[in-house]
Amino acid sequence: MKFIYIDESGSPGDGDVFVMCGLMVDAYKLRKKTSDFDWKLDELLKKHPGSGTELKTSRFINGKGGWSKIPPQERKDFLTDICRLAVANGGKLFGIAFSFQALNAAKAAGYGHPFGDSYWLAGGMFTAGLVQKKMQGIKNSKGLTVVIMDDNKAEMPQLSDGLYKADPWYDCLYQERKKKRGKSIWVPRSDKDRFDHIINTAFAIKSDHSSLVQIADAICYVYRRHLELYAEAEAYAGEKDYYQGLVDILEPQREKLGHAPGDPGVTFFKEAVHQGWAI
Numbered sequence: 513m514k515f516i517y518i519d520e521s522g523s524p525g526d527g528d529v530f531v532m533c534g535l536m537v538d539a540y541k542l543r544k545k546t547s548d549f550d551w552k553l554d555e556l557l558k559k560h561p562g563s564g565t566e567l568k569t570s571r572f573i574n575g576k577g578g579w580s581k582i583p584p585q586e587r588k589d590f591l592t593d594i595c596r597l598a599v600a601n602g603g604k605l606f607g608i609a610f611s612f613q614a615l616n617a618a619k620a621a622g623y624g625h626p627f628g629d630s631y632w633l634a635g636g637m638f639t640a641g642l643v644q645k646k647m648q649g650i651k652n653s654k655g656l657t658v659v660i661m662d663d664n665k666a667e668m669p670q671l672s673d674g675l676y677k678a679d680p681w682y683d684c685l686y687q688e689r690k691k692k693r694g695k696s697i698w699v700p701r702s703d704k705d706r707f708d709h710i711i712n713t714a715f716a717i718k719s720d721h722s723s724l725v726q727i728a729d730a731i732c733y734v735y736r737r738h739l740e741l742y743a744e745a746e747a748y749a750g751e752k753d754y755y756q757g758l759v760d761i762l763e764p765q766r767e768k769l770g771h772a773p774g775d776p777g778v779t780f781f782k783e784a785v786h787q788g789w790a791i
Contacts, residue, residue: 513539514657517724521732531736532635533607549723566720569733594730599765608638609789618784623776626679636671641685647709662725663716672713678706684775698773734758742788
């Protein structure tokens, strides 16, 4: 069994980039991954008492509030260590990055998307579809996955409903190819096997109750800032290089959609992603 902890970063008021990304961990590695992060954060806070408690990466790395007590290079080194910890020992990343401008254009293009105006729900359903695609081929229930989201009371019910009784529009994200009479064909899904590798629904948890949601927050912020800098012609080269280095740590373990049928759902997401995000 797998657990995936998902968070997000960005909103229309912050800029053009929204990232939703999750860290997947095998159940038998869950305790160690959590304790490793807890230990690193505890050591940092003991060294700098009063600096903070929960890791909110945007405030931490920019030295806001009590985090200003920690020298900038130490903050940068800590975030680098967190990225390495995330993907160590088989940690996998699943997610998507939207450009709000591209997302709005895709929504207006008439692809029949079932999530209305909610970019959060769009990201959540894509991420779940990617998990389904990658886990459905793992046998003996080892690919069954528990989805745990940073709490979003306004939209969690829609995500849970969407996973429990999925709209066929999402089928193209996780359709499988099989041979029939010597030809390779896409196999239609049925109601009973849509998202059948996700445990019933999505679960919500407060980020201060979960170390791995805090790591997911760090991953999301790293990708978001990297993509923001990607689009800034006047961005400081040292900051660009720093975030590029973090992405270089993460990116080899990020799962991608790969080959998929050219249905409206796949076309929609390919048009909605940020140009710096490989889908």
